[in-house]
Amino acid sequence: PAKQPVTVIGLGPMGRAMAGAYLDAGHAVTVWNRTAARADELVARGAVLAPGAAAAVAANELVVLSLTDYDAVFAVLDAAGAALAGRVVVNLSSDTPERAREAARRLAGLGAVHLTGGVQSPPSGIGKPESSTFYSGPVEAFRRHRETLEVLTGADYRGDDPGLAQLYYQIQMDLFWTSLVGYLHATAVAEANGISAEEFLPYASSTAASMPGFLAFYAPRITAGHHEGDVDRIAMGLASVEHVRHTVEAAGVDASLPALLADAFGRAVAAGRGDSSATSLVGLFRNA
Template sequence: MNSTPDHTTVTVLGLGRMGSALAAAFLAAGHPTTVWNRTPAKADALAAEGAVRADTVAEAVTASDLVIVCVLDHPAVQALLDPLAGSLTGRTVVNLTSGSPEQAREMAAWAAGHSIAYLDGGIMTTPDGVGNRASMFLYGGSREAFAAHRDTLAVLGDPVDLGADAGLASLYDAGLLGLMWSVFGGWLHATALVGADGVTAGAFTPVAVRWLTTVSLFMDRYAGQIDAGHYPGDDATIDVQLAAIEHLLHAGHARGVDGRLPELHRELMAKAAAEGNGGDSYARLVEAFRGR
């Protein structure tokens, strides 16, 4: 398959919901796309849209300059690629399979040993968000490969370059998912709290989203404090917030709302205050998560 400067040839290995969405985005952008899946029927819809269905993994990887892998897990990636290391030499592999930072670095070392350009990626969206330029795709690994294929990868979503460490995409992915679940948990707790007095989620949520914009400003400020290891309480100290959280706990208790989430925050704040750090900013609690 021949490629042009604007339409790099692409192979997608793995056609689950996410893999199929990736292949569809490449096709929609005009990239000659070869697809492979262990169950061939999963390629039917893509083939109808113009994708080339490969009968074997070997046929799939030799068809393109850029090989995208999106399968179940790291062992599945190894099982697919290990036997084809020689065929992949000189090509670029972008592994969008979920895994750990350690697994990503192991794959990067394997790729380097076979002269394969390697990028590890984190997909920060659902399949429906693939192809939306607002969706983030995180990448770590070969700087040369990222520069060469950035425009092609951009058809999936905004390609965020995390640098040469292939493990960082998986590490950011894990951290950002933790942040998402924490935000969801806080929002659901708050929605239950106000809902006990008849406020609908639809009425409360726009106010909550607006509040998160203000919260993000504090995050920016606190990031510098964390990096410096210095936590001046010049906005709202832990002592002040420790008093404020009692109002949340009281309101929840009075309404029968599960208080375990705010109780965790109170526990962390109370520990910091007991250690003599009550006059510091909330950012000080990063030390509790670090286990110090």
Template sequence: MSERDPVTVIGLGLMGEALAGAFLGAGHPTTVWNRTAAKADRLRAQGALVADSVADAVAASPLVVVCVSDYTAVHGLLDPLGPVLYDRVLVNLTSGTSQSARETAGWVAERGGTYLDGAILAVPQAIGTAEAVILFSGPRPAFDRHEPALRSLGPGMTHLGDDHGLSSLYDVAVLSLMWNILNGFLHGTALLGAAGVPATAFAPVAKTLIETVAGWVTGYAGQIDDGAYPALDSTIDTHLAAMEHLIDESVAARVDVELPRFIEALAARAVAAGRGGDGYAALIEQFRKPAEA
């Protein structure tokens, strides 16, 4: 018999199966459930107990981890259960919004349970390794109680605070970062491609610059928190002039110009607001404005 806490995993897609496998690998008695029962076969062979119903799966463990397609699916599975959530800690690793996380936390509390929201910043193959980054938010005592079990998913995990919505907010903030980096690379690749430069030739240069820019983030973060944006290397006025060159080159190369025009418009608004002599981090003031402004 294992002395480790039992865990239940609901949802056995690629990520859910990886989560359950990590718990099993760390020695936790693991109960699983999936709408398509055959998806549990590999886990059953590894020692998992396959529950006959969602209610049985929840009842089997004090820690219940859910990883399904969306919050609608979460509620579709759990809404009918009633009191079975009482005294359970429900960890939801399903992607969604901060509002959905907070609403689900209230819903779980009404049923006598405790809710932790989570965000997985890793591919399924990384679960259980040092490469897995997982964020949690919700009551700290519940996280502390089950931290040893949750660390089976990977040592790179962080509790962000008691606000249930923080995990989802961090998740989409990281996605914004990822998409903006990739879109910049793709636009630059298209621009060079018009001159016959292969993407593989641009990639090493792009990687070096991405790493250089990553080194600026900590300093920019301090400026943003202080509300002061010294032009340590270049002003927004100078950046704006270079942005116009990017637009001209994009037009000449006949590649899509929407992204560089947005970048220029953002900087132009900052200049109009009196920020032309500030450093680039001052653009945060433009991002903070509501869309209608």
């Protein structure tokens, strides 16, 4: 069977990689971008540049959006208007779960289907099956288009709720940013003490690589509500983060990050959780 034709709207680094992956895979591709010049290279490779958002949406049933955020998404949807009826809009723009639900409601009102996507890959990972994208929304639409979506990345369908793909994406980003900033902060302390980032690298990597073991140990206990301090205690954690904080201060490095950790551990101790495991911070953060 002929490859499904696809419209790609939004030609930032991600959208350009996506349209390019479809061209490479032999799909007919229609594109549109607010700044038309970003389509030039794709047009030279065989893509058709639509004269506007409505024309781009009218061209194909399957419409991929790769826009900065949902403000941009809503601007494009408003411009496309009635052309959206009968379309499946695969929205690979990042924003909050609630905004994804709002987009799904608006599209349903126009007779269109919204599939939410959270792409967990930089532009260089587009076109590679080992990259992964979270999807959520109506399962029939996902199943019908799965093969075409998998031209971009592997597909991990999380469920019906249009917010779910963004939720999974955002909890991954929560973890990613705190981990990366933790690494950068430790590197600042290392450098302030004459240890280069490269000298620190094997040790930083070894700590990062130990994390899956901790996660695998703690996750079932968190699910079971088992926060006993049999292997680690919050009181010990507080002492440890205070040692970190004092080391950071002595290096003349900004100590607001360890102060934040000390504050969380300190509040847990004050709330009577000193003898519990660090996992009881989950309850502290949830105000539960």
